[in-house]
Amino acid sequence: MYDYNKIIDSVYKQTKHIKSGKKAHYIPELAKVSSSIFAISICDVNGNLYHKGDYTSKVAIESISKLFSLSLAVKKHGVDTVFKKIGMHGSFLPFNSIIAAKLAPSHTINPFLNQGAMATTSLLYQKNNKAFKKSILDNMNDFASKRLSVGKDIYESESETNSINMSLAYLLKNNKRFYAPVIPTVDTYTYQCSVKVTSDDLARMASVFANGGVNPKTNKELLTKKQTEYILNNLLPEGLYEYSDEWIVKTGGDAYAKSGVGGGILIVIPGVCGIGIVSPRLDKHGNSKRGVSAGIKLARKLSKKLFKKKSNKTRKRYNSKKNKTRRKK
Ligand code: GLN
Numbered sequence: 572m573y574d575y576n577k578i579i580d581s582v583y584k585q586t587k588h589i590k591s592g593k594k595a596h597y598i599p600e601l602a603k604v605s606s607s608i609f610a611i612s613i614c615d616v617n618g619n620l621y622h623k624g625d626y627t628s629k630v631a632i633e634s635i636s637k638l639f640s641l642s643l644a645v646k647k648h649g650v651d652t653v654f655k656k657i658g659m660h661g662s663f664l665p666f667n668s669i670i671a672a673k674l675a676p677s678h679t680i681n682p683f684l685n686q687g688a689m690a691t692t693s694l695l696y697q698k699n700n701k702a703f704k705k706s707i708l709d710n711m712n713d714f715a716s717k718r719l720s721v722g723k724d725i726y727e728s729e730s731e732t733n734s735i736n737m738s739l740a741y742l743l744k745n746n747k748r749f750y751a752p753v754i755p756t757v758d759t760y761t762y763q764c765s766v767k768v769t770s771d772d773l774a775r776m777a778s779v780f781a782n783g784g785v786n787p788k789t790n791k792e793l794l795t796k797k798q799t800e801y802i803l804n805n806l807l808p809e810g811l812y813e814y815s816d817e818w819i820v821k822t823g824g825d826a827y828a829k830s831g832v833g834g835g836i837l838i839v840i841p842g843v844c845g846i847g848i849v850s851p852r853l854d855k856h857g858n859s860k861r862g863v864s865a866g867i868k869l870a871r872k873l874s875k876k877l878f879k880k881k882s883n884k885t886r887k888r889y890n891s892k893k894n895k896t897r898r899k900k
Contacts, residue, residue: 573873575613575621575844582868583611583623592852592860595832600728604630604834604851611865612774615844618787622771629767630849631725632711633831634666634857636763637688638802639711639776644682644694645798654801656750657682657690661808661815666857667735672742680748683809683829686739689749692760693740696751703755707763714776716788719766725833726765733761764831770847773837777845780827803827803839812856814863826870830858838866840873 587609595601610624645653658679662671672686680687697703712718740757743749749756768776779786780803784794794802806827811818818828827839834851836859846869850861 573615573843575615575619576623578869578872579611579613579621579623582865582872583609585868586861586865589861589864590852592854594834594851595853595857598725598729598732598832600722600725601631601633601833601851606852608834608849608851609861610770610847610849611869612770612847613844613869614771614774614778614787614847616778616782616787616842618778620771620774622774624770625849626770628849629722629769630835630851631722631764631831631833632766632768632773632835633764633833634683634685634688635768635773635829635831635835635837636711636766637683637691638780638806638829638837639714640688640692640695640707640760640763641682641802641805642714642794642798643707643710644691645801646794648694650798650801653682653691653694656694656748657687659805659808663813666809666812667739669735669738669742672739677746678748680743681809682805684812685736686743689736689740689757689760690743692763693749693751693756695759696756700755700759703759704762707759708766710793711763711766711776713789713791713793714779714786715768715772716775716786717772719768719772721762722765722767725767726762729761729765730758733757736760768835768847770835770849773835773847773849774845775847777837777839777847779845780839781841781843781845783841803841806839811858811863814854814856814858818863818867821867822870823874825874826866828863828866828870830862832857834859834862836862836866838870840870840875843873843875846873
Protein backbone atom coordinates (compact mmCIF):
# COMPACT_ATOMS: atom_id res chain seq x y z
CA MET A 572 0.00 0.00 0.00
CA TYR A 573 1.38 3.38 -0.96
CA ASP A 574 1.36 6.52 1.17
CA TYR A 575 -0.15 8.60 -1.64
CA ASN A 576 -0.20 11.86 0.31
CA LYS A 577 3.52 11.55 0.99
CA ILE A 578 4.29 10.66 -2.62
CA ILE A 579 2.25 13.59 -4.00
CA ASP A 580 3.83 15.93 -1.47
CA SER A 581 7.37 15.01 -2.35
CA VAL A 582 6.83 15.17 -6.16
CA TYR A 583 4.94 18.46 -5.82
CA LYS A 584 7.86 19.98 -3.88
CA GLN A 585 10.44 18.66 -6.36
CA THR A 586 8.67 20.08 -9.42
CA LYS A 587 6.99 23.23 -8.09
CA HIS A 588 9.88 25.43 -9.25
CA ILE A 589 9.49 24.49 -12.96
CA LYS A 590 8.26 27.61 -14.72
CA SER A 591 9.46 26.94 -18.29
CA GLY A 592 7.19 26.26 -21.25
CA LYS A 593 4.46 28.32 -22.92
CA LYS A 594 0.69 28.18 -22.87
CA ALA A 595 -1.08 27.19 -26.11
CA HIS A 596 -1.80 30.30 -28.19
CA TYR A 597 -3.23 28.82 -31.38
CA ILE A 598 -6.58 28.61 -29.60
CA PRO A 599 -6.79 32.19 -28.18
CA GLU A 600 -8.96 31.34 -25.18
CA LEU A 601 -6.40 28.81 -23.88
CA ALA A 602 -3.78 31.54 -23.49
CA LYS A 603 -6.02 33.30 -20.94
CA VAL A 604 -5.76 30.59 -18.27
CA SER A 605 -3.48 31.30 -15.29
CA SER A 606 0.09 30.01 -15.83
CA SER A 607 0.63 29.40 -12.17
CA ILE A 608 -1.97 26.64 -11.71
CA PHE A 609 -0.35 23.46 -10.42
CA ALA A 610 -2.26 20.47 -9.10
CA ILE A 611 -1.61 16.77 -8.65
CA SER A 612 -4.38 14.25 -7.85
CA ILE A 613 -4.32 10.50 -7.50
CA CYS A 614 -7.33 8.17 -7.42
CA ASP A 615 -6.47 4.59 -6.45
CA VAL A 616 -8.26 1.50 -7.76
CA ASN A 617 -10.51 1.52 -4.67
CA GLY A 618 -11.74 4.99 -5.57
CA ASN A 619 -9.85 6.89 -2.83
CA LEU A 620 -8.78 10.37 -3.89
CA TYR A 621 -5.62 12.25 -2.80
CA HIS A 622 -4.53 15.68 -4.00
CA LYS A 623 -2.38 18.77 -3.56
CA GLY A 624 -2.26 22.27 -5.03
CA ASP A 625 -4.92 23.90 -7.20
CA TYR A 626 -7.07 20.81 -7.55
CA THR A 627 -10.26 22.86 -7.92
CA SER A 628 -8.92 24.86 -10.91
CA LYS A 629 -10.51 23.88 -14.21
CA VAL A 630 -8.82 23.68 -17.60
CA ALA A 631 -10.06 22.51 -21.00
CA ILE A 632 -9.60 18.75 -21.39
CA GLU A 633 -8.57 19.10 -25.07
CA SER A 634 -6.85 15.99 -26.45
CA ILE A 635 -7.39 13.97 -23.29
CA SER A 636 -10.99 13.73 -24.55
CA LYS A 637 -9.67 11.49 -27.37
CA LEU A 638 -9.41 8.68 -24.80
CA PHE A 639 -13.14 8.79 -24.15
CA SER A 640 -14.29 9.00 -27.76
CA LEU A 641 -12.04 6.00 -28.47
CA SER A 642 -13.63 4.23 -25.48
CA LEU A 643 -17.10 4.85 -26.86
CA ALA A 644 -16.02 3.75 -30.35
CA VAL A 645 -14.61 0.41 -29.17
CA LYS A 646 -17.73 -0.11 -27.09
CA LYS A 647 -19.99 0.62 -30.03
CA HIS A 648 -18.06 -1.12 -32.83
CA GLY A 649 -15.60 -3.48 -31.10
CA VAL A 650 -11.82 -3.40 -31.00
CA ASP A 651 -11.30 -5.15 -34.37
CA THR A 652 -13.47 -2.75 -36.37
CA VAL A 653 -11.89 0.31 -34.75
CA PHE A 654 -8.43 -1.09 -35.43
CA LYS A 655 -9.35 -1.62 -39.10
CA LYS A 656 -11.06 1.75 -39.59
CA ILE A 657 -8.61 3.96 -37.68
CA GLY A 658 -5.24 2.31 -37.05
CA MET A 659 -2.44 2.76 -34.55
CA HIS A 660 0.75 4.16 -36.10
CA GLY A 661 2.39 7.22 -34.63
CA SER A 662 3.74 9.85 -36.97
CA PHE A 663 6.86 11.44 -35.36
CA LEU A 664 5.28 14.72 -36.48
CA PRO A 665 3.08 17.23 -34.59
CA PHE A 666 -0.42 16.14 -33.54
CA ASN A 667 -2.13 18.13 -36.31
CA SER A 668 0.36 17.67 -39.11
CA ILE A 669 -1.21 17.77 -42.59
CA ILE A 670 1.93 16.12 -43.99
CA ALA A 671 1.54 13.19 -41.57
CA ALA A 672 -2.12 12.77 -42.54
CA LYS A 673 -1.27 12.93 -46.24
CA LEU A 674 1.61 10.45 -46.03
CA ALA A 675 -0.03 7.89 -43.74
CA PRO A 676 -0.87 4.68 -45.61
CA SER A 677 -4.55 3.75 -45.54
CA HIS A 678 -6.18 3.02 -42.17
CA THR A 679 -3.09 3.35 -40.05
CA ILE A 680 -3.54 6.53 -38.07
CA ASN A 681 -3.20 6.49 -34.30
CA PRO A 682 -6.46 7.63 -32.62
CA PHE A 683 -4.58 10.16 -30.47
CA LEU A 684 -3.36 12.25 -33.41
CA ASN A 685 -5.99 14.87 -34.36
CA GLN A 686 -6.83 13.21 -37.69
CA GLY A 687 -7.24 9.76 -36.07
CA ALA A 688 -9.23 11.26 -33.20
CA MET A 689 -11.65 13.11 -35.46
CA ALA A 690 -12.13 9.96 -37.55
CA THR A 691 -12.86 8.15 -34.25
CA THR A 692 -15.48 10.76 -33.37
CA SER A 693 -16.96 10.25 -36.85
CA LEU A 694 -17.60 6.60 -35.86
CA LEU A 695 -19.93 7.95 -33.16
CA TYR A 696 -21.92 10.22 -35.48
CA GLN A 697 -25.63 10.77 -34.92
CA LYS A 698 -27.78 12.83 -37.26
CA ASN A 699 -29.30 14.72 -34.36
CA ASN A 700 -26.44 17.05 -33.40
CA LYS A 701 -27.64 17.50 -29.82
CA ALA A 702 -27.86 13.74 -29.27
CA PHE A 703 -24.41 13.26 -30.90
CA LYS A 704 -22.82 15.72 -28.47
CA LYS A 705 -24.81 14.45 -25.50
CA SER A 706 -23.72 10.82 -26.02
CA ILE A 707 -20.07 11.94 -25.91
CA LEU A 708 -20.50 14.11 -22.82
CA ASP A 709 -22.57 11.44 -21.00
CA ASN A 710 -19.78 8.94 -21.57
CA MET A 711 -17.16 11.34 -20.14
CA ASN A 712 -19.45 11.93 -17.14
CA ASP A 713 -19.53 8.18 -16.50
CA PHE A 714 -15.74 8.11 -16.25
CA ALA A 715 -15.59 11.24 -14.05
CA SER A 716 -18.48 10.05 -11.82
CA LYS A 717 -20.02 13.52 -12.08
CA ARG A 718 -21.57 15.93 -14.57
CA LEU A 719 -18.83 17.79 -16.38
CA SER A 720 -19.49 21.09 -18.14
CA VAL A 721 -18.38 22.53 -21.44
CA GLY A 722 -16.41 25.80 -21.51
CA LYS A 723 -18.52 27.95 -23.83
CA ASP A 724 -15.70 30.46 -24.42
CA ILE A 725 -13.21 27.72 -25.23
CA TYR A 726 -15.69 26.01 -27.58
CA GLU A 727 -16.35 29.27 -29.44
CA SER A 728 -12.66 30.17 -29.56
CA GLU A 729 -11.71 26.73 -30.93
CA SER A 730 -14.58 26.74 -33.42
CA GLU A 731 -13.35 30.05 -34.86
CA THR A 732 -9.77 28.79 -35.28
CA ASN A 733 -10.47 25.28 -36.57
CA SER A 734 -9.12 25.50 -40.14
CA ILE A 735 -6.34 22.93 -39.73
CA ASN A 736 -8.66 20.37 -38.18
CA MET A 737 -11.19 20.97 -40.97
CA SER A 738 -8.43 20.43 -43.56
CA LEU A 739 -7.35 17.19 -41.87
CA ALA A 740 -10.92 15.93 -41.78
CA TYR A 741 -11.55 16.74 -45.46
CA LEU A 742 -8.28 15.05 -46.40
CA LEU A 743 -9.36 11.87 -44.63
CA LYS A 744 -12.86 12.13 -46.07
CA ASN A 745 -11.38 12.32 -49.55
CA ASN A 746 -9.46 9.09 -48.82
CA LYS A 747 -12.59 7.36 -47.42
CA ARG A 748 -11.17 7.27 -43.93
CA PHE A 749 -13.71 9.61 -42.34
CA TYR A 750 -17.04 8.00 -41.62
CA ALA A 751 -19.55 10.85 -41.25
CA PRO A 752 -20.22 14.38 -42.54
CA VAL A 753 -17.19 16.58 -41.81
CA ILE A 754 -18.81 19.75 -40.42
CA PRO A 755 -20.94 18.28 -37.58
CA THR A 756 -18.21 15.79 -36.70
CA VAL A 757 -15.46 18.40 -36.36
CA ASP A 758 -17.93 20.53 -34.43
CA THR A 759 -18.58 17.68 -31.99
CA TYR A 760 -14.85 16.94 -31.70
CA THR A 761 -14.32 20.62 -30.81
CA TYR A 762 -17.11 20.37 -28.26
CA GLN A 763 -15.56 17.30 -26.59
CA CYS A 764 -12.20 19.14 -26.38
CA SER A 765 -13.86 22.08 -24.60
CA VAL A 766 -15.04 20.09 -21.57
CA LYS A 767 -13.60 21.60 -18.39
CA VAL A 768 -11.80 19.39 -15.86
CA THR A 769 -9.82 19.60 -12.62
CA SER A 770 -6.90 17.37 -11.68
CA ASP A 771 -9.34 15.45 -9.45
CA ASP A 772 -11.61 14.79 -12.45
CA LEU A 773 -8.67 13.55 -14.51
CA ALA A 774 -7.50 11.24 -11.71
CA ARG A 775 -10.99 9.76 -11.33
CA MET A 776 -11.31 9.26 -15.09
CA ALA A 777 -7.86 7.62 -15.19
CA SER A 778 -8.73 5.29 -12.30
CA VAL A 779 -11.34 3.54 -14.50
CA PHE A 780 -8.60 2.47 -16.95
CA ALA A 781 -6.29 1.56 -14.04
CA ASN A 782 -9.07 -0.65 -12.69
CA GLY A 783 -9.50 -2.59 -15.95
CA GLY A 784 -12.53 -0.65 -17.20
CA VAL A 785 -14.67 -0.69 -14.03
CA ASN A 786 -15.27 2.67 -12.38
CA PRO A 787 -14.05 2.10 -8.79
CA LYS A 788 -16.40 4.77 -7.47
CA THR A 789 -19.66 3.62 -9.08
CA ASN A 790 -18.72 -0.02 -9.82
CA LYS A 791 -20.10 0.44 -13.33
CA GLU A 792 -18.27 -1.55 -16.02
CA LEU A 793 -17.49 1.08 -18.66
CA LEU A 794 -15.09 -1.08 -20.69
CA THR A 795 -14.03 -4.71 -20.79
CA LYS A 796 -10.42 -5.57 -19.94
CA LYS A 797 -9.67 -6.26 -23.62
CA GLN A 798 -11.05 -2.85 -24.64
CA THR A 799 -9.12 -1.13 -21.83
CA GLU A 800 -5.87 -2.76 -22.94
CA TYR A 801 -6.47 -1.77 -26.56
CA ILE A 802 -6.99 1.86 -25.58
CA LEU A 803 -3.95 1.98 -23.28
CA ASN A 804 -1.70 0.28 -25.84
CA ASN A 805 -2.61 2.92 -28.41
CA LEU A 806 -1.35 5.56 -25.97
CA LEU A 807 2.21 4.25 -26.05
CA PRO A 808 3.13 5.58 -29.51
CA GLU A 809 1.21 8.89 -29.39
CA GLY A 810 -0.14 9.72 -25.91
CA LEU A 811 2.45 12.50 -25.55
CA TYR A 812 3.07 12.94 -29.30
CA GLU A 813 6.76 13.21 -30.28
CA TYR A 814 7.72 12.89 -26.60
CA SER A 815 6.06 9.47 -26.28
CA ASP A 816 9.15 7.29 -26.70
CA GLU A 817 11.17 9.37 -24.23
CA TRP A 818 8.30 8.95 -21.75
CA ILE A 819 8.41 5.15 -22.19
CA VAL A 820 12.17 5.02 -21.70
CA LYS A 821 11.98 7.24 -18.61
CA THR A 822 9.01 5.52 -16.94
CA GLY A 823 9.54 1.88 -17.91
CA GLY A 824 6.49 1.43 -20.15
CA ASP A 825 4.02 0.62 -17.37
CA ALA A 826 2.59 4.14 -17.18
CA TYR A 827 0.22 5.32 -19.89
CA ALA A 828 -0.13 9.07 -20.39
CA LYS A 829 -2.33 11.40 -22.41
CA SER A 830 -1.84 15.15 -22.54
CA GLY A 831 -4.03 18.03 -23.66
CA VAL A 832 -3.02 21.53 -24.76
CA GLY A 833 -5.16 22.92 -21.92
CA GLY A 834 -2.32 21.82 -19.60
CA GLY A 835 -3.80 18.61 -18.22
CA ILE A 836 -2.19 15.18 -18.16
CA LEU A 837 -3.98 11.93 -17.38
CA ILE A 838 -1.80 8.98 -16.36
CA VAL A 839 -2.82 5.37 -15.83
CA ILE A 840 -0.78 2.95 -13.70
CA PRO A 841 -2.61 -0.34 -14.31
CA GLY A 842 -3.80 -2.09 -11.18
CA VAL A 843 -2.60 0.79 -9.01
CA CYS A 844 -4.12 4.21 -9.66
CA GLY A 845 -5.07 7.02 -12.00
CA ILE A 846 -3.22 10.33 -11.86
CA GLY A 847 -4.38 13.79 -12.93
CA ILE A 848 -1.97 16.71 -13.23
CA VAL A 849 -2.76 20.28 -14.28
CA SER A 850 -0.10 22.85 -15.16
CA PRO A 851 -0.77 24.95 -18.28
CA ARG A 852 2.71 25.79 -19.59
CA LEU A 853 3.54 23.41 -22.45
CA ASP A 854 6.64 21.93 -24.06
CA LYS A 855 7.18 22.25 -27.81
CA HIS A 856 5.04 19.18 -28.52
CA GLY A 857 1.99 20.46 -26.59
CA ASN A 858 2.47 18.54 -23.33
CA SER A 859 2.41 20.22 -19.92
CA LYS A 860 6.07 20.84 -19.14
CA ARG A 861 5.84 20.62 -15.35
CA GLY A 862 3.18 17.94 -15.67
CA VAL A 863 5.46 15.61 -17.64
CA SER A 864 8.26 16.10 -15.17
CA ALA A 865 5.98 15.39 -12.19
CA GLY A 866 4.38 12.50 -14.07
CA ILE A 867 7.72 10.77 -14.66
CA LYS A 868 8.57 11.01 -10.95
CA LEU A 869 5.15 9.68 -9.93
CA ALA A 870 5.25 6.87 -12.48
CA ARG A 871 8.68 5.77 -11.27
CA LYS A 872 7.45 5.65 -7.68
CA LEU A 873 4.21 3.80 -8.50
CA SER A 874 5.05 1.50 -11.39
CA LYS A 875 5.17 -2.19 -10.50
CA LYS A 876 7.54 -3.07 -13.30
CA LEU A 877 10.59 -1.07 -12.26
CA PHE A 878 13.23 -2.25 -9.81
CA LYS A 879 12.59 -0.39 -6.62
CA LYS A 880 15.37 1.18 -4.60
CA LYS A 881 15.96 -1.07 -1.59
CA SER A 882 15.91 0.68 1.75
CA ASN A 883 19.32 0.86 3.45
CA LYS A 884 18.16 -1.64 6.07
CA THR A 885 17.15 -4.28 3.51
CA ARG A 886 20.31 -3.70 1.57
CA LYS A 887 22.49 -4.10 4.69
CA ARG A 888 20.70 -7.32 5.61
CA TYR A 889 21.17 -8.61 2.10
CA ASN A 890 24.85 -7.66 2.02
CA SER A 891 25.63 -9.22 5.40
CA LYS A 892 23.92 -12.49 4.28
CA LYS A 893 26.02 -12.44 1.13
CA ASN A 894 29.21 -11.90 3.14
CA LYS A 895 28.36 -14.78 5.50
CA THR A 896 27.85 -17.20 2.60
CA ARG A 897 31.07 -16.00 1.07
CA ARG A 898 32.93 -16.55 4.36
CA LYS A 899 31.53 -20.10 4.64
CA LYS A 900 32.90 -20.98 1.24
N1 GLN B 1 -8.56 20.77 -29.58
C1 GLN B 1 -7.14 20.72 -29.82
C2 GLN B 1 -6.90 20.56 -31.31
O1 GLN B 1 -7.71 19.94 -31.97
C3 GLN B 1 -6.55 19.57 -29.07
C4 GLN B 1 -5.06 19.40 -29.30
C5 GLN B 1 -4.30 18.82 -28.13
O2 GLN B 1 -4.73 18.91 -26.98
N2 GLN B 1 -3.12 18.31 -28.39
O3 GLN B 1 -5.94 21.04 -31.83
